[in-house]
Amino acid sequence: MQLLIDILSWITILTGSFFVITGGIGILRLPDFFTRLHAVSMPDTLGIGLIILGLVLQAGFTQTSAKLIMIFLFMIFTGPAATHALAKTALHGKLKPKAMYKQDEESST
Amino acid sequence: MIFALAACAILLTMALTLSRGILGPTTYDRILAVNSFGTKTVLIIAVLGFMTGRPDFLDIAFVYALINFVGTIAVLKFFEYGDLGGARSPDEYES
Amino acid sequence: MLGLLTVTAIAIARMDQLFAAVMLFGIYSLLSAALFVVMDAVDVAFTEAAVGAGIATILMLGALALTSREQHAVPRSRHWIALSVVVITGAALIYGTLDMPLYADPNAPAHLHVVPRYLQQSMQEIGIPNVVTSVLASYRGYDTLGETVVIFTAAVGVIGRLGIVPEGVVESKTGGMEHHLILRITAKLMLPLILLFALYVQFHGDFGPGGGFQAGVIFASAFILYGLVFGMRSVTRVAPSIVVRTLAAAGVLIYGGVGVISLLLGGNYLDYNVLGDQPKDGQHLGIFLVEFGVGMTVAASMISLFYAYASYKREE
Amino acid sequence: MRHSISLFVFSFAVWLLLSGYFESLLLVLGLASCAFVVWIARRQDVVDHEGHPMHLRPMRWILYLIWLIGEIVKSNIDVAKRVWSPKLPISPTLVKVPADSDELRQVIYANSITLTPGTVSIDLTDATITVHALTREGALALETGEMARRVHGVGRAE
Structure with missing residues (x-):
């Protein structure tokens, strides 16, 4: 049983780490600010989610797990708010995304 | 073992994010890098806490998550309005 | 990790845009705090997290808002003066560390004299699990009193320089980011949680990492967030700036007062043993009160610093 | 008053967990x-229906969260593939989607969009959310309005 939990938590932590690294690569590779936002949202969701899930599996049903889950919830609530605020500020700061409005595209064709 | 591996992965990502923070090119990229860096710090502290077997670290991780949010908002407000206290009216803001 | 720290430091030095430099400072703080965690200095990491990464960045931004965003060019001759000062200081510091024992050397003087006493006897003399708190508030009570006064003085200094917020100015600059729907609702959800967490840190300094300094900063950050999102008028309505300034002074007075009371009861200044029937109870009560005073001063000073920065308007 | 009591109970539960x-x-x-x-x-x-949303239906919430987690996993894998692939096959698209009239639900919707990698809500004004999607497919999927329908189910109609 313990072995099974260990293996499970290893898998989740490793997958989480993979998404975290992918986010890091993405933030470097993607061409402009708005696309980089997408790269950041990967480690912010599945990255922390899976790593914290793995840690919770290790900790078992304890206070540590409760705190981990609280941290996770806090980050899940504040993360998108911060991202949105950042994007909105950038948009009003006259930073033009390298993308077209879909509605515009359709009307032009 | 597995924690060390995860810590390495997070460190690597921190390095990648840092280079985006240094390269820029726009200020928003830098803010994004700092925000994302903060997330990684929270994670690495949680993982390191487990590695050394001291779960008090979680309190610190929580402080980070919190400070990261407040800090980002402060930075954004500063950038949008030029100072921390004042604000324009919504109409002015929309234009 | 040290490597990353170095890279960040160099990048800060080379950055012309002050704003970007502030951002990198944020990263620098986060990194060094993570480093403290690795070295097992949990309380230090806690403080660095709250003060360095959070408040310092916000206050630097405040300062930046008052000055200009671009760095002015400095004449080359002054570069050399600056460089030589830095090199001399650095050399002196390195020379100092040569005398210092190796990291984690068990024969280091610090490990031979005070530390064993602090570590082994703090449990029986003071009776609280977190050694850092007992050292901070009891064995080194004077130092901590000094630090609290420093923070208070800093707040007084900034207020003296920038001026106390005139009520009229606050009225005219009412707005916040209320129209920013997502921020408003998220802030509403999170504010009680942040306040509760600050109080938790305040009262659990005896058991885990934490205490007055950290709690004060977290508490202040809740108010700063509120001020940022809902505007200066709202935040000064909740915590009027005169009340905040009074609380800052009251915190120092509580700390000093505990010392005076222990004098009156026949002990030394800040000797908590006389406060209770048992020395241990006295220590408990003393540390509790002192930490409370510290928390109050720190929180109130930070909030009034924020007020001062946020409501000051440069004359154009 | 209801909200205050609920907040008090909630805070104390959090306190016990922390302590x-x-x-x-x-x-x-x-x-x-x-x-x-x-x-x-x-x-x-800050103690009102926005700051302390106790009127949302708990069962709907749980179902919605499960569905959302599924979506997040799917889109994570999709974006990760695109980031790693050497050609970087992205086609950034902006799209405007209508949101609910209730402000709290607007926020839930916008945050769900941001949480799903590949789509970020970059503006929210007059119940319209501007979304930046990493790919055209992502934008199209959002336009079907499935997420909006599910979010609507979460909040109780006034």
Whole structure:
């Protein structure tokens, strides 16, 4: 049983780490600010989610797990708010995304 | 073992994010890098806490998550309005 | 990790845009705090997290808002003066560390004299699990009193320089980011949680990492967030700036007062043993009160610093 | 008042989880802290249906969260593939989607969009969310309005 939990938590932590690294690569590779936002949202969701899930599996049903889950919830609530605020500020700061409005595209064709 | 591996992965990502923070090119990229860096710090502290077997670290991780949010908002407000206290009216803001 | 720290430091030095430099400072703080965690200095990491990464960045931004965003060019001759000062200081510091024992050397003087006493006897003399708190508030009570006064003085200094917020100015600059729907609702959800967490840190300094300094900063950050999102008028309505300034002074007075009371009861200044029937109870009560005073001063000073920065308007 | 009491109970539960010490002194301090928090929160005027959403249907919430997690996993894998592939096959698209009239639900919707990698809500005005999608497919999927329908189910109609 313990072995099974260990293996499970290893898998989740490793997958989480993979998404975290992918986010890091993405933030470097993607061409402009708005696309980089997408790269950041990967480690912010599945990255922390899976790593914290793995840690919770290790900790078992304890206070540590409760705190981990609280941290996770806090980050899940504040993360998108911060991202949105950042994007909105950038948009009003006259930073033009390298993308077209879909509605515009359709009307032009 | 597995924690060390995860810590390495997070460190690597921190390095990648840092280079985006240094390269820029726009200020928003830098803010994004700092925000994302903060997330990684929270994670690495949680993982390191487990590695050394001291779960008090979680309190610190929580402080980070919190400070990261407040800090980002402060930075954004500063950038949008030029100072921390004042604000324009919504109409002015929309234009 | 040290490597990353170095890279960040160099990048800060080379950055012309002050704003970007502030951002990198944020990263620098986060990194060094993570480093403290690795070295097992949990309380230090806690403080660095709250003060360095959070408040310092916000206050630097405040300062930046008052000055200009671009760095002015400095004449080359002054570069050399600056460089030589830095090199001399650095050399002196390195020379100092040569005398210092190796990291984690068990024969280091610090490990031979005070530390064993602090570590082994703090449990029986003071009776609280977190050694850092007992050292901070009891064995080194004077130092901590000094630090609290420093923070208070800093707040007084900034207020003296920038001026106390005139009520009229606050009225005219009412707005916040209320129209920013997502921020408003998220802030509403999170504010009680942040306040509760600050109080938790305040009262659990005896058991885990934490205490007055950290709690004060977290508490202040809740108010700063509120001020940022809902505007200066709202935040000064909740915590009027005169009340905040009074609380800052009251915190120092509580700390000093505990010392005076222990004098009156026949002990030394800040000797908590006389406060209770048992020395241990006295220590408990003393540390509790002192930490409370510290928390109050720190929180109130930070909030009034924020007020001062946020409501000051440069004359154009 | 309802919200205040609920916030108090919630705060105390959080306090117990954080603290883990069940001594009388700390419990009393905890109660005092919670009362203090509720007092400040009331002064800050954040205790209302927005700041403390207790009127949402819990079962719908759980179902919605499960569905959302599924979506997040799917889109994570999709974006990860695109980031790693050497050609970087992205086609950034902006799209405007209508949102609910209720502000709280607008926020839930916008945050769900942001949480799903590949789509970020970059503006929210007059119940319209501007979304930046990493790919055209992502934008199209959002336009079907499935997420909006599900979010609508979460909030109780006034």
